[in-house]
Structures are given as C-alpha cells and as structure tokens.
Amino acid sequence: MKISGEVRWTIDGLTMEPRLVMLLESIARLGNLQAATKVTGLSYRHAWGLLEAAANQLGEPLVVPQQGRGTQLSPLAERLLAGLVDASGPLAAAIREAEARLHATLETALPSAPAKAAVVHASHDLALARLRELLQTGHGTPLELHFQGSLDCLAALRRKQCDVAGFHLPVVPEASVLAAQLRPWLRMKSLRVARLFDRTQGLMVATGNPKRLSAIADLARKGVRFVNRQPGSGTRLCFDFLLAQQGLRPGAIHGYAHEEFTHAAVAATVASGMADAGFGIEAAAREQDLAFVPVVQEHYYFAARSTTLRQPRLHALLVRIESPAFQKLVNGLAGYRAAGALDWRPATEILG
Template structure:
C-alpha cells in the first residue's frame, strides 16, 4: 500500500527507511522486509533492509518513518534538524509525532523553546530498539543480499562472481568490500565465524577466507584451534590490519570496569558474542588464562551476533559491559578498555593469488588512500595492509611439518 508518508509504498506491518544504513555491494533491487522493488537487466546491487513497526489491538500502526524520526531527534537534538535530515517538512514531522503519541496515549518527545527536543523514556526506547535491530541484522542481511545477487545473476545468465569470500565480520573487511564493489569487482561474500571461514576454505567452498588471530600469549591457543582446518594447506596470507579488542562500557565507566576479572563482580551485567564466534573464543581463553570463571559473569551466556549489536546493547542500558572491537564502541559513544590485540588477514591458495580478482584486492589494500580509510577506524592499524606471506612462514605451527 502507498501513502503520503511513503510514496514508494511499504509492506504491511512495516515502515520504510529513508535510506539503507547497510552498505550495498552486489546486485537496482531493494528488499525492505518482505518486499522486492525493481529488477533491472543490468544487475548492480541488492539491498535488504530490516522493517519493523508497532500496532495496537485494532491494527492501527505507528506512522511510517516515525521511528526514523525518533532516531534522528536523538542524534540531532531538535525536531527541525531531524526533519531536515529525513527530507520532511517540520509540519509533517510534528504530525507524525502527534500520531504516534495518539497511538501510545503517551508522550514520545518533550520540546522546550530554545532547548531543542528530548525524547521521553518511551521515545528513547523505540530509537534504541531500532539501533539494536540494525546492528544485530546488518551482517546477516548483507550476506543474504550477496546470495540473492548470485541467484539473480545466474537467472540473467550474467558472469558469476569473480571471487568468493567467507570472512569473520569486521570493520576493515567491510570497508574493503565497499571499495571492491566501487571498483566494479563482482564478489560473492558471506559473513561467518572464523572457524566456519577456515572450514569453507579447506573444503573449497570459498576462494578467500578472512579471520583473526590474537597477538601474544593467546596466539598458540588460537592456532591450535584452527590447526584442524588449516594445517598443511599451501596458503598465502594477506594482511589487512591489526586491531584491538576490549571492554565496551558506559560513558565515564560508572562501574569502574578495567579488567576481565571485574566482569565477575556482583551487580555487573555483561553481554557476550554468540557461541562459535572468534571474539567469544578469544574471551573464553583470556578468562581461562586469568582463572576467571565464566559462570561468575552475569549474562555470559547471552550472545549477540555482531560487535555493533553488543555496543548497542550496552549503550541502551541493557548491559554494563560487552567485549568487542573499538569502532562500534566509539560509534555508540561508549568508553573502551583495550584488552587484546589481534591480526586480521585473508587466506587463499596460490592459484587464487594469481587471478586478476585477487590482484585487485591487493591493489586496493596497498592504495594509500584506502589505508587512510582503514586508519580512520578506531583501534585499527593498516600499516601492513596488502603484505603477502606464506602462511607457514607467519605461523609455523600450521605448517605440515609442525608436530601434532
């Protein structure tokens, strides 16, 4: 159904976002919730964007774009600025707020002349719910977008993707995919755990695997874990960046959480990553090395699927701390306590290294302008980006000659 709020139409039970928040890599189709718009013969990109809404018992729904408006008010501080960002008139934005308040029979926003606009607790909770939804689903939807693009490309009898990448989600690999898409390179990618990426590379289900290994005392432990998939394979390692993992805590660190042992204190609520993720594996090994029982940490078994979702969970007040990367902590205005440093890299076989597609990857990583993009990510050091080394030279424990 279409309406004044959304001239492009929207799916029943959903609101359309003004623009997708997730990067668009593949093939113009746009899926919002359960709807698909516009398939053209020349595939360019697929974008899937989450949709959600709220309705009462009579089926009356929250006005389309009101959730976007509340998010923008929380970020800009005024209804006028929020309306400008979304391309709405001030009058229309105010009407959306009034309609939402009528549905809830409660205020969503407080406005005071000369002091801007402040969301009520209800309005703030809706805005944070939207952030959490996008943070949690983004990598999943990006992977699905790539899969859909491949299916459509096959139906249109277009050339298949030049490179298949399975990689642990991170912000450097995200920027790299954006760069390669901008360069016109067709890539089929899937975000997966580091273990799943390594297994896919071994089994020939991908051309390139991306994952991370800690630097320092935890390195041998991690290598022993990945050895089952990588030992003896003739692989080349392509560096992307060194990055920091640590504690994400509320601004000002009110609980005074400075070490992993502090997570076990009474009254501290923690949000973890999902089982099987490389970040959770690292955290579990760090806790074991420090003799901190995970059972003593409240919330340890609750896991989110992305670093951004962990940060949003903490920023919304649902947890006091999480463990993950620095960029989402800064994005959500959290404090960050560095705990570990790790190396993020790509692995591929020698025959793949010689392909034009992989050479395009190396060219991008070695581009000074792109390195500046990576260096702008908090906690990331891309000094070695694009460096190629035999895997067995970098990690002898993974060589076929290494003892069991």
C-alpha cells in the same frame, strides 16, 4: 552471477518484509527502538513507519513503549516472531540448495556472463565494511562480502564456498593454544595467509565508565551485566581464552549467554543500557560514543588457496587493499593499524 532466494510471508494482507522482521528481532534483543535502528541500518522515522503500517494492517500494535525502560515487543509480535522463525528455519536449507542448482544451470547457459566477484567470508570488521563501500564508489571491483564467525569462515574456505576467509588471532603469550583451535582448517598445504591490519580489542563500557571496569576480571563483579559474541566468532574464542587465563568460569560472568553477532550490535547493546560492558573492537565502541578499556592487540588475517591468489578477480581486490586509499582508511579507524603490503605465507606458520 549472484542468485538468492528468500521466504516471504503474508499475514492478513501484511507482507512480512525482511526489514520488518530484522527490526522486530533487534527490538527483542536490545529492548530499545533507537538501538535497533542503528543495528538494522534503518532511520528512526522509517522504522516507526514500518511498525505503524503493520499495526494498522493487523489491528494491534507490535511494540509497547516502556516508560524509562525502552521498547518491548507486544505479545502479538512475540508470538509472530517466534512463529516466523519456527516456520522459516526448515526452509532455509532447501532454498540454499535451489540457489546452487539454479546458479549451476545458468552458468552453463550464459558462458559470456560478467566476471565473477571475489567472494570473501570474513569475521565481522569495520574496515572491511568500509572497503566494500570504497569498491562500490570506486572502479567497481566486484566483491561479495559475508560476515560470520572466524571458524565458519575458515570452514567455508575449506568447502570451497568462498575465495578468501578473514579471521583474527590475539597477540598474547601462549596464543598458539588458541591458534590450535584453527589447525583443522589451516593445515592444508596450498593455503596461504597474509596479515591485513592490527586491531585493539577490549571492554566497551558506558561513557564515563560508571562501573569502573578496568580488566576482564572486573566482569565477574556483582551488578555488572555483560553482552557476549556468538560461539565460533574470533572474538568469542579470544574472550574465552582470556577468561581461562584469568581462571574465571563463564558462569561467573552475568550475561555470558547474552550473545550478539557483530561488534556493532554489542556496542549498540551497551549504548542502549541493556548491558554494562561488552568485549569487542575499539572502533565499534567509538562509533557509539562509548568509553573503551584496551585489553589485547590482535592480527587480522586473510586466508586463501595459492591457486586462487592467481585469479584475476582476486588480484584486483588485493590491489585495492594495498592501495594508499584503503591503508589511510584503516589507519583512520580507532585502534587500527594497517600492515602495509600483503605478505602471503604458508598458513602453518601462524600455528606456532
């Protein structure tokens, strides 16, 4: 059973749909309507229709095209977005608590409800996003997939808010130093981990690599604008680790504080011209027709309690992950290599 609530505001008859709010947030970050449509999954025509309808209702435009500089939010849209964020924030926790109470009430009232979906909290990944699509069009194996930072995923697993947590670690000397940051979440005796696949992380740069970037150290050069991942994400942990290895301070990277929450958003930011480089997976760069400079290989893991692994809902999901169809899908993504059959081991083995 899946229950979700949301805050929805109406202003002078205009209902602020979640899609419209997401679109405005993306335009504010990227400064480009085309890039914002790719991040939000809206067609350009649909996105422009939402903006026009809102402008007609409010009597003022929400975006202002800038000749040669993309698209910016109008002063009204900037204040509107800031107000929505400020007003909605305090309500989020109350909504989550209400969802949990309603779920508990209905779960006891409906003992014959359909089997629960496997709940997976995972660090953002294109292969897992494709897996969700594969399951939806296949035999209907239920999956509830949420993308967030690696540390947040492992914390959710410890709090029993999910069945499986997805996280990743680079394959580099002294990786145990980085793995140590995960120790508080991986030291549970009943926890098991299995490697799903390997990925290539590196620098996403514009086609032709006009800034001639070839290594992490090049990001500190004058005139290079960088876009980062959010704190707590596995990619941010990896990037910070590589910076430390190079003896570079975050302050030496112009744009270090410019953050996005997915590999796709980082790639879209570079593709829009708002940044010269980002750090992320090769597959996301290729989807935006960007050039890519490989830097490091990494292992992507699933973590779960041994008792959870015996649950039927999770067994069905893991069978699909080991299927030839998913293995082929993974190997078809740029920079990916499937690990084959899942080999579940005590989580402490990867801590070094």
